[in-house]
Amino acid sequence: MAPSKISLRGVTKSFGPKKVLRGIDLDVTPGESMVVIGGSGTGKSVLLKCILGLMQPDDGSIKVDGVETVDLGDHGRSQVMRKFGMLFQGGALFDSLRVWENVAFGPIQSDGMPTEQAREVAIAKLSNVGLGPEIGELFPAELSGGMQKRVALARAIAREPEIMFFDEPTTGLDPIMADVINDLIVKCVSDLGATAVSITHDMASARKIGHRIGMLHEGRLIWQGPVAEIDRSGDAHVDQFIHGRAEGPIQMQVRKL
Amino acid sequence: MSVPLITLLGRMTLVFLEAIGAVTAFAIQAIRCGLQPPWYRKQIVHQMMEIGYYSLPVVGLTAIFTGMVLALQGYTGFARFSAESAIPNIVVVSLTRELGPVLAALMVAGRVGAAMAAEIGTMRVTEQIDALTTLSTNPYKYLVVPRLIAAVVTLPILVLLADIIGVLGGFLVGVYKLDFNDAAYLRNTLDFLQFQDVFSGLVKAAVFGFLIALMGCYHGYTSKGGAQGVGMATTSAVVSASMLILTFNYFITEAFFAL
Numbered sequence: 001m002a003p004s005k006i007s008l009r010g011v012t013k014s015f016g017p018k019k020v021l022r023g024i025d026l027d028v029t030p031g032e033s034m035v036v037i038g039g040s041g042t043g044k045s046v047l048l049k050c051i052l053g054l055m056q057p058d059d060g061s062i063k064v065d066g067v068e069t070v071d072l073g074d075h076g077r078s079q080v081m082r083k084f085g086m087l088f089q090g091g092a093l094f095d096s097l098r099v100w101e102n103v104a105f106g107p108i109q110s111d112g113m114p115t116e117q118a119r120e121v122a123i124a125k126l127s128n129v130g131l132g133p134e135i136g137e138l139f140p141a142e143l144s145g146g147m148q149k150r151v152a153l154a155r156a157i158a159r160e161p162e163i164m165f166f167d168e169p170t171t172g173l174d175p176i177m178a179d180v181i182n183d184l185i186v187k188c189v190s191d192l193g194a195t196a197v198s199i200t201h202d203m204a205s206a207r208k209i210g211h212r213i214g215m216l217h218e219g220r221l222i223w224q225g226p227v228a229e230i231d232r233s234g235d236a237h238v239d240q241f242i243h244g245r246a247e248g249p250i251q252m253q254v255r256k257l
Numbered sequence: 258m259s260v261p262l263i264t265l266l267g268r269m270t271l272v273f274l275e276a277i278g279a280v281t282a283f284a285i286q287a288i289r290c291g292l293q294p295p296w297y298r299k300q301i302v303h304q305m306m307e308i309g310y311y312s313l314p315v316v317g318l319t320a321i322f323t324g325m326v327l328a329l330q331g332y333t334g335f336a337r338f339s340a341e342s343a344i345p346n347i348v349v350v351s352l353t354r355e356l357g358p359v360l361a362a363l364m365v366a367g368r369v370g371a372a373m374a375a376e377i378g379t380m381r382v383t384e385q386i387d388a389l390t391t392l393s394t395n396p397y398k399y400l401v402v403p404r405l406i407a408a409v410v411t412l413p414i415l416v417l418l419a420d421i422i423g424v425l426g427g428f429l430v431g432v433y434k435l436d437f438n439d440a441a442y443l444r445n446t447l448d449f450l451q452f453q454d455v456f457s458g459l460v461k462a463a464v465f466g467f468l469i470a471l472m473g474c475y476h477g478y479t480s481k482g483g484a485q486g487v488g489m490a491t492t493s494a495v496v497s498a499s500m501l502i503l504t505f506n507y508f509i510t511e512a513f514f515a516l
Contacts, residue, residue: 054387074395081393092388094380109297110393159392 003066005030005163005195006051011060012219013046020046021057022219033189033196035210035227037203037241039250042216044199045089048167051197052086053077064163082110085161085194087185089168091152093140099126099151100136106159125154128191129184146177150184157188164189166198170205182208203242215241217250283475287405290397300403308369308404308466309411313418315368316361320419323356324348324426332435341435345445348427349420353454354514357420359506362412362465366498370473373404374494377477378487386478401478404470412466413459420458457513464509465502472498 004027013021020043028034038044049055051062053069062069069080093102103122107113113121123133129150140148149169156164169185170178182205189196189209200206206213207227214224215238223235230242240248331344377400380386389396424446431437473494480490 049387052387052391054390078393081391084391086388086391088384088388090383092384094385094388096376105394106392109399155392165391 002029004028004063005032005065006197007061007063007066008051009061011047011050011057011062013043013050013055013057020219021050023060024216024219024221026214026221026224028195028197030195031193033198033209033211035198035200035206035213036216036221037199037201037206037213038216039201039241039252043219044201044216045167047216048165048197048199052084052165053080082159083162084165085156085159085163086165087149087152087156087167087169089171091140091145091148093148093152093155095140097139098136099131099138099140099143100133102140102151103136103154103158105155111159121158122154125158126151128157128188129154130180146173146180149173149177149181153181153184153188157192160192162192162194164192164194164196166196166200166209168200168202169198169209170200170202175204178202178205179208185209201241203244279479280471280475283478284471287397287401287471287474290395291402291405293398295398297399297403300399301406304403304407305411307372308365308407308470309415312365312368312415315364316415316419317422319360319364320352320357320423321426323360324352324423324428325430327351327356327423328427328430328435332431342445344431344435344437345427345442346449348431349424349446349450350454352423352427353420353450353458354510355458355506357423358416358458358461358465359502361416361419362462362469362502363499365408365412365415365466366469366472366502367495369408370469370494370498371491373470373473374477374480374490375487377474378480378490381478381480382483382486396478401470401474404474405467408466408470409463410466412462412469416458416462417455420455453513457509460513461506461509464505468501468505469498472501 006026006028008024008026011021011024012019024047026034036044036047046055050057053072057070060070064080064083067080069077072080094105097105100119100122103125104113104115104118107118107121108115123136126133126136131147131150131154135143135147135151140151143151166185169181173181185196185198186209196209198206198209210227212224212226213230214221215235216222217237223233223238225233230238233239236249240250246252327348328344331347332341335341335343377386380400386396386400389399428439428442428446431442432439476490476494476497480486
């Protein structure tokens with residue numbers, strides 16, 4: 001078995017008395033696309049932020065290419081970040097910069113690439129996500145939600161990362177645009193030969209972009225397996241979630257009106 | 258159940274001390290980042306334009322009317338003691354030592370501090386600051402340090418200009434409304450002015466610039482909770498910067514001029 005690209009052991013995270021992650025063990029092998037599913041508030045975003053280093057776990061180990069990343073210093077963190085590309089849920093485009101400047105931000109600011117060369121890279125990456133060079137001159141506020149997601153994807157792949165993270169990539173998009181984004185994610189990850197970790201509660205997206213799925217519930221990964229096996233997981237929580245049923249072991253905390 | 262007064266006071270003290278600790282830690286982290294490359298020169302120049310150049314109209318207007326009012330009020334007061342000739346001295350000393358730096362800083366705190374908190378706060382709640390981190394860019398170096406450097410450099414320049422404009426305001430009222438001799442007014446102004454008057458004002462301006470940028474960045478950086486959080490960050494940035502300006506003004510004045 002290939003060594004893990006990303007390896008988590010016993011990762012915990014609490015906010016005050018609320019235990020969000022209660023000991024996560026997860027291995028993602030090189031080139032694999034892992035999708036973590038789960039309801040709102042189950043800790044998916046916190047898990048992703050802990051792996052990315054945007055949040056510090058309370059306990060446990062997070063290794064990237066065998067290197068422990070918890071408590072990493074500035075330099076070490078910067079080295080690990082160089083391997084990452086991230087597509088944020090809302091795009092998180094820098095609204096004061098033009099589209100091409102957003103895409104070229106990493107190459108210019110972090111890699112020291114000359115501006116003109118970075119601009120060419122940005123236009124090429126925009127083309128990879130189906131956007132023409134004229135879009136590069138616009139500001140993010142002038143784009144639709146779907147186009148913003150595509151630009152964010154172009155920015156995420158601009159530095160040709162080894163590991164890509166996707167936070168709810170299809171949230172807020174219509175089903176057709178969501179499928180377009182899913183196709184682009186599959187294509188981009190495949191072209192880069194990257195490892196991918198995605199979090200979503202959109203099952204169509206999970207089935208399309210994932211090789212393997214893990215279900216997060218109450219801070220624990222209660223099931224992991226290949227995409228093809230999710231329909232016969234034998235876990236009542238997973239069954240309820242993938243079929244979107246209100247009745248079942250997962251009880252939403254909703255007050256009676 | 259009512260909370261005893263002593264408990265309430267204790268809680269408020271703890272919250273206050275916690276806030277001081279958090280701001281100090283933020284400032285130390287920002288200074289530490291500012292001492293190491295990379296320095297984003299384009300960002301620094303952009304912020305200098307935002308803080309300095311675009312604040313000039315509002316600071317200039319404040320200064321000229323302050324100088325004019327000082328001359329007018331001085332005249333109505335000093336005329337009772339036949340001490341009208343002291344008006345140029347009062348105008349220039351008041352402006353360079355106190356009113357120039359304090360009023361300019363308060364105006365910049367309202368204009369720029371609020372904008373900084375709103376911009377960085379919006380970046381926080383829309384995950385743009387997280388995006389910076391994932392693009393291997395230190396948000397302190399990219400967002401905070403350029404604003405601190407720009408504010409510390411440009412505030413003294415703004416205050417120097419405010420001093421000049423304020424004195425001009427006093428001069429205009431003195432000469433054209435109060436019938437002072439123009440050459441005598443200028444000679445009185447220059448004769449009485451000391452280097453320390455201007456220098457203390459510029460030191461104040463640099464400190465106030467740091468405080469304005471620090472409060473704007475801190476409240477923006479730590480904002481949470483969407484639009485309401487950004488709104489609160491903006492208000493907090495302006496209020497805390499204004500309070501700190503007035504507090505530090507006293508201590509710097511004491512350091513320079515206490516007997």
